[in-house]
Amino acid sequence: MADPMKIRATLQGDTVEVRVLMQHEMETGQRKDAAGKTIPAWHIQQVTATNNGKTVLSAQWGPAVSKNPFLSFKFKGGAKGDKVQITWTDNKGDKRTDEVAVS
Amino acid sequence: MTRKKFFAALAVTGLITGCATMMSDADISKKALLVMKSSFKEKGQAKLDRLDQDEVQATCSLYETPDKVPKDVAQRLEQSQLETIRYPADGQLLGNWKAGEVVAQSGVGKQYNDDPTRPSGGNCYACHQLSKQEVSFGTIGPSLLGFGKARGNTEESRKYAYGKVYNSDAFSACSNMPRFGHNGILTEQQIKDVVALMLDPESPVNK
Amino acid sequence: MEETPRFVGWGALVAAAAFALALAPAAGAQQKSVADDIARYRELLQDGNPAELWEMRGETLWRTKRGPKAVSLEQCDLGLGSGVVKGAYAALPRYFADADRVMDLETRLVHCMVTLQGYAPADAKKQPFGDGTDKKSDNEALVAWITSESKGVVINVALTHPKEQEAYRIGKAMFFHRAGPHDFGCVTCHGEAHKRIRLQDLPNMLDPADARRAYTSWPAYRVSQGELRTFQWRLNDCFRQQRFPELEFTSDASIALTMFLARNANGGTYNAPALKR
Structure with a gap:
């Protein structure tokens, strides 16, 4: 089971700024271990963000994204108290969803 | 009493x-x-006896920096360390500068996670500037850029360079530089190669 | 990887060189601008410091009922009274009368895990550091959270109890203790101002300004390792590169050296968990 994300969502004027830290190995599939064996790829593939259930961001990620990635984005139309929900799915099918209220 | x-x-x-x-x-x-x-607990090749000190280590630990070592103490240490230097039996002090560059770049050896059957490096670049190409160099020791050009590739400078790498404390008591030959970090051949790196006119040190 | 040059100092130096050069505006950039670029890179990442993931996990660990006695750590006394976390790290190590021993943060945490939660000492000390994979260390997470609660607090390590004074003096003697095949001591790399190992600047831990800057910047998320690293980890890795045996977690020597270095940083404003390359 993956560790929780750290999510912050703050309303500034008419824009909600969302900042997310995710804990993930993001293994590229290109690296080799000490014995010379390729370490299999293991990374987040899909990221979606919703605001009160409505999708505000959808992204496809690959092995180029760093370990423990940081994601920051803004959207309009949100209000204080709205529920921002982030979900990621990795290439092993592991999934994690966390939620925060806009402040 | x-x-x-x-x-x-x-x-x-x-x-x-x-x-x-x-x-x-x-x-x-x-x-x-x-x-x-x-x-501390022993791990890999690093046993607890590594915490024990020889005369040089014990004496040098008494002074915060090498410049605070009293003159007579320094002279005594330098003399005792000079006597440890073993020059190659074949009289040949100059090796291959390309092999010397490999020694100068490599920092492995003697750490508890290092394989003791593999050769150690000298890690010269960690503390010294040596060539113009290598910009990742440290400043704990002086820059050695142009060392051979300044001193000449003479028997005298070869002997000095070999001795300095073999046991730096023989020339400067309580130096920060390891005693690579005396403490068995580098082999005779590796030291010869480092001497060549320092003095060979074709070496990047003198280009 | 294993060919990475190592020395007494701050880790994988070649990696630093590689990214510094990639960021440099032109080939042959001066050393100064290389250091500037590293600083800029750090600044850019500061906004989303993954160290916060460790802090978050640490706070959960602190509040979760765990161990044979199924209690949380919330009653643990870190020196400012039971359960007080705010500012506690800035006054550690310190003498604890209930244990009749000087303790640093890690040692105190182990003490609380044993006395409050009922863990066997060996279990409480089991995994001091993460190994770079998804096998995370609980200790690092707890330390990350507790230290984060001292952000902005001035380091104020006391030397009032005789055992505190003795720990400081032993730590100082250790700092100058040269030994091993390379004749290295802490002082070899950390006793002079403005020195560098490869491209890594070295703090002079005998100089108050440098000691403050260095001590208040640990723990840190190390981008090159993808791990949060504690000050305790820093000491361990220094000794590895010093060619010494392995420094044991929560040992007297480890506490004494931490005491010496923390005290030297007195007056500095704590500013971690930070971010390093």
Whole structure:
């Protein structure tokens, strides 16, 4: 089971700024271990963000994204108290969803 | 009871009871070694005897920096270390500068996670500037750029360079530089190669 | 990887060189601008410091009922009274009468895990550091959270109790203790101002300004390792590169050296968990 994300969502004027830290190995599939064996790829593939259930961001990620990635984005139309929900799915099918209220 | 004996007795008491207030610096150093011995554990090739000190290490640990070592102490250490230097039996001091560059770049060896069957490096670049190409160099030691150009590739400078790498304390007591030959970090051939790196006119050090 | 040059100092230096050069505006950039670029890179990442993931996990660990006695750590006394976390790290190590021993943060945490939660000492000390994979260390997480609660607090390590004074003096003697096949001591790399190992600047831990800057910047998320690293880890890795045996977690020597270095940083404003390359 993956560790929780750290999510912050703050309303500034008419824009909600969302900042997310995710804990993930993001293994590229290109690296080799000490014995010379390729370490299999293991990374987040899909990221979606919703605001009160409505999708505000959808992204496809690959092995180029760093370990423990940081994601920051803004959207309009949100209000204080709205529920921002982030979900990621990795290439092993592991999934994690966390939620925060806009402040 | 003489003064000296009194202090010795006090030191023993201090060790047993753990009384700190009266401890002299020398007693603290002794206690520090005991504490270290009980606080480190051997791992890989690094055994607990690595915490023990030879004459040079014990003496140098008494002074915060090499420039604070009294002249007579420094001279005595330099003399004793000079006597440790073993020059190659074949009289040949100059190896291959390309192999020397590999030694200068490599920082592995003697750490508990290092394979003791593989050769150690000299890690010269960690502390010295040596060539114009390598911008990732340290500044703990002086820049050696142009070392051979300035000194000439003479028998005298070869002998100095070999001796300095073999046992740096013979020329500068309590130097930060390891005694690569004396302590068996580098082999005779590796030191010859480093000497070539320093002195060969074709070496990047002298380009 | 294993060919990475190592020395007494701050880790994988070649990696630093590689990214510094990639960021440099032109080939042959001066050393100064290389250091500037590293600083800029750090600044850019500061906004989303993954160290916060460790802090978050640490706070959960602190509040979760765990161990044979199934209690949380919330009653643990870190020196400012039971359960007080705010500012506690800035006054550690310190003498604890209930244990009759000087303790640093890690040692105190182990003490609380044993006395409050009922863990066997060996279990409480089991995994001091993460190994770079997804096998995370609980200790690092707890330390990350507790230290984060001292952000902005001035380091104020006391030397009032005789055992605190003795720990400081033993730590100082250790700092100058040269030994091993390379004749290295802490002082070899950390006793002079403005020195560098490869491209890594070295703090002079005998200089108050440098000691403050260095001590208040640990723990840190190390981008090159993808791990949060504690000050305790820093000491361990220094000794590895010093060619010494392994420094044992929560040992007297480890506490004494931490005492010496923390005290030297007195007056500095704590500013971690930070971010390093």
